[in-house]
Structure formats: structure tokens, C-alpha cells
Amino acid sequence: MSELSLRQVKKNYGSVPIIHGVDLEINSGEFVVFVGPSGCGKSTLMRMIAGLEEISDGEVSIGGKIVNDLPPRDRDIAMVFQDYALYPNKSVFENMAFGLRIRKSPLEDIRRRVAQAAETLQITHLLDRLPKALSGGQRQRVAMGRAMVRKPKVFLFDEPLSNLDALLRNQVRAEIKKLHQREGGTVVYVTHDQVEAMTLADRIVVLQAGRIIQVGTPDEIYHQPKHRFVAEFTGSPPMNLFEVKVVRKEGDCAVVLPDGTELPLAAAQDALCLKTSSDTVVFGIRPENLVSTSETSHPQWKTLSLEVTLVEPLGAENVVHLALGDYDLIGRFQNDLRPVQGSRLNVALNPKTLHFFDPATGQALIHGQPANSTAQ
Structure with a gap:
């Protein structure tokens, strides 16, 4: 009872x-x-x-x-x-x-x-x-x-x-x-x-x-x-969220990021193309799931070279703002990584940590996974 x-x-x-x-x-x-x-x-x-x-x-x-x-x-x-x-x-x-x-x-x-x-x-x-x-x-x-x-x-x-x-x-x-x-x-x-x-x-x-x-x-x-x-409500900083274009090619699925980069999805996320008939979805990634390429060289992770627009030192970690097209992409990194404002930082995206939401209803289409459970 x-x-x-x-x-x-x-x-x-x-x-x-x-x-x-x-x-x-x-x-x-x-x-x-x-x-x-x-x-x-x-x-x-x-x-x-x-x-x-x-x-x-x-x-x-x-x-x-x-x-x-x-x-x-x-x-x-x-x-x-x-x-x-x-x-x-x-x-x-x-x-x-x-x-x-x-x-x-x-x-x-x-x-x-x-x-x-x-x-x-x-x-x-x-x-x-x-x-x-x-x-x-x-x-x-x-x-x-x-x-x-x-x-x-x-x-x-x-x-x-x-x-x-x-x-x-x-x-x-x-x-x-x-x-x-x-x-x-x-x-x-x-x-x-x-x-x-x-x-x-x-x-x-x-x-x-x-x-x-x-x-x-x-x-x-x-x-x-x-x-x-x-x-959006949970996490500090909250999850990065922005609309991306869905690309369908011979049964495979990818999304186009705000800077024009095409990001292929993991095999488990190909169903995204079946879950939405829209040409756009809301893309989400937690700040801690942005990984500096100095920390990983995983061949299946997409690497982006982005301009550093702001660094917020928090003692144990640094919050770094990156320009992704017109979008402000926020990452959380260990304190030993503190790039200079105006420099470029190479970050990798683990496809398995990505989230996708319906742009009209806000409902989740694909759930990401914790980074420590998928970084193989």
C-alpha cells in the first residue's frame, strides 16, 4: 500500500x-x-x-x-x-x-x-x-x-x-x-x-x-x-540543446550541426529517422560529454575544431564556451584543460551520449547514455 x-x-x-x-x-x-x-x-x-x-x-x-x-x-x-x-x-x-x-x-x-x-x-x-x-x-x-x-x-x-x-x-x-x-x-x-x-x-x-x-x-x-x-532543467550547466537537420541516406541517418558538420549516428540511433517524419530534431548533449581530443582518439567519434569564446574557471573544473556556428556550445573539462579565449579547441562527440527530442512536442526520441558506460 x-x-x-x-x-x-x-x-x-x-x-x-x-x-x-x-x-x-x-x-x-x-x-x-x-x-x-x-x-x-x-x-x-x-x-x-x-x-x-x-x-x-x-x-x-x-x-x-x-x-x-x-x-x-x-x-x-x-x-x-x-x-x-x-x-x-x-x-x-x-x-x-x-x-x-x-x-x-x-x-x-x-x-x-x-x-x-x-x-x-x-x-x-x-x-x-x-x-x-x-x-x-x-x-x-x-x-x-x-x-x-x-x-x-x-x-x-x-x-x-x-x-x-x-x-x-x-x-x-x-x-x-x-x-x-x-x-x-x-x-x-x-x-x-x-x-x-x-x-x-x-x-x-x-x-x-x-x-x-x-x-x-x-x-x-x-x-x-x-x-x-x-x-533543460537538470544539470549545471544544463544540457546543450539546439535544432539540427536530419539527413537520410540509403537507410543510414545523420544530422547536420549548426556549423554545417554532418554527424553520422550510432547504429542504435538510426531509428531516429523512423521516429520522426520531420526534417529537424532537437539535438542534445551534456557539457561533460564533450571530450577533448587530447583525452581520446576513438576513431568513431566525430571531432570538431571550435573557437573558444569564454572560459569560466570553477576550481576543480573549467566551463568552456565554444562557437558552433551561431550556437554557444558549453563543455565541462578538468582543471588541467584551460584553453585561451580566442584559441581553437578540438573536441570529440561520442554518438552514444547524444539525446534527440521532437521539436514540436519536446518528447524524447532517443536517449543518450552516461559517458562512462559507453567510452570504449
Whole structure:
């Protein structure tokens, strides 16, 4: 049985549809991340699960029980908000204990649960402090502890790291992952940050304009995007995408790149010509799949000599912008490769790492493969 089930869930504001019939099954103990750009409906969907937004149509069930008409307090969920939502005049202990006191839990049970959660989150020494005496990361741990003591069926995290600086965000993100590994629990986590999604999730739900575009493991979302939107949204820098002309010659298939180079496809990708009747397709390649010819001499890989237009040093690696016709082709290379702007760089394209998408629908036609699984 799914711990959380959404069946044709819809949300309208007046006559304007916001969520368009979402279907999703989340298993007990699973860590699922809703990710997408601002305005895609991810927070609205979470608020509908929590009971903070009315459901226009469809069913939400938690632990096999339909909860559409139940108030938030009766849904057996706990929510961690972006802004912590701590009581400023209550100590850390009282903030964590508040929900249990409202439910009239025995005092000894309250003390035991708060002590356990505080030890897990390493905030035992903060229990007597007020929120104003805490750092942002400490406040977020208190908010997490308040949810943990409830022992709910489902934890809901609504962009909990957005108010933290970059270093603290990385630290708290790691703590959340370790906490889930130790304690378990079913988690639904909303973020617009793809790094959070990739590092935390068992499965990722990619949303666009109130619709689920793809559900999959982080590896599936990154390496096998089913839609152009998913390919564009994941990865930093994102996948290189541009339209190319399809060339059909005696049953073989090739594409013409923006600079006029004809690129034969691997045998497994010849089906591209059968999957589309269009004369153009959207070509995609991840920046890390551009390979310097100093690193490979594979005879079946197409080599391009391209002008370097920009180099972005990032410490462990360099992001290099290359002119491919009128297109800016971006590659990621190890730090020992730092070409000079204006010079030419020879890069090889492994045909097996290429992706192709329908230019009209955005649906994937051919999936590439991770470079380390095909570099033979």
C-alpha cells in the first residue's frame, strides 16, 4: 500500500486551472522531491496534501485513508516551512513540544520524544534558548525536531533551505539526508534547487505548469530525460540543446550541426529517422560529454575544431564556451584543460551520449547514455 496517493488531483482558482490531474504513488519510507521552476505548482500540490489548500477535484489518501475533507491536524502529517515558523517567546524545548502538548500527550512522553529528537539533531545544548539566540541552521533544525517528535506518517518540507546561505545550505542538506537514512519516514520535499533534488531524493517528480513531466530516480532524470524541459532543467550547466537537420541516406541517418558538420549516428540511433517524419530534431548533449581530443582518439567519434569564446574557471573544473556556428556550445573539462579565449579547441562527440527530442512536442526520441558506460 502506498503511504501517500494522489489520484487525478486538480486545483482551480476560479475558472483558472493550476494543477491538472496529478497522479502519483509514494511508498512508505520513500524520500520524494517535487522540483520545478517558480510557478510550476509544486508548493500548491504540497499544500493540498497538507490540507492548507482546498482540492478542486480528485483524491488524496494517506496511509490508505482518503483525507480530502480532513483538516491538517487530522491528516497525520508534519510540515517544515521555509521561514521556520518558531514561536519567538518560547524556548527550543517548548517549540518542539508544542504540538504534543496540544494533543495532550503525557509529560514524560513529551520529554522523552523531545530529548530523542534533540540528540539526533545535535541541539540538546540549545533546549533552553529562545529562537532569537539561534543561527539560521539551528532554527531550521529546531523546526525539523518539532516535526520529528510528532512521528507522523508523512513529513512535508516546503523549501526549508531557501533562507540559508550557500555553505549552511549544504550542511543542513547533508543533515537531512543523514537523518532520513537513520530515522526513515516518508518525506515529500519541495524545492526549486536541482542540486537538492538530485542529492536528497529516492525519486524526483519534475513539474511544469501544474503537470508532472517525469518521475524517476535522480539517475533516470539526469541521464534519461523523457522531455526537453527535463533536460533543460537538470544539470549545471544544463544540457546543450539546439535544432539540427536530419539527413537520410540509403537507410543510414545523420544530422547536420549548426556549423554545417554532418554527424553520422550510432547504429542504435538510426531509428531516429523512423521516429520522426520531420526534417529537424532537437539535438542534445551534456557539457561533460564533450571530450577533448587530447583525452581520446576513438576513431568513431566525430571531432570538431571550435573557437573558444569564454572560459569560466570553477576550481576543480573549467566551463568552456565554444562557437558552433551561431550556437554557444558549453563543455565541462578538468582543471588541467584551460584553453585561451580566442584559441581553437578540438573536441570529440561520442554518438552514444547524444539525446534527440521532437521539436514540436519536446518528447524524447532517443536517449543518450552516461559517458562512462559507453567510452570504449
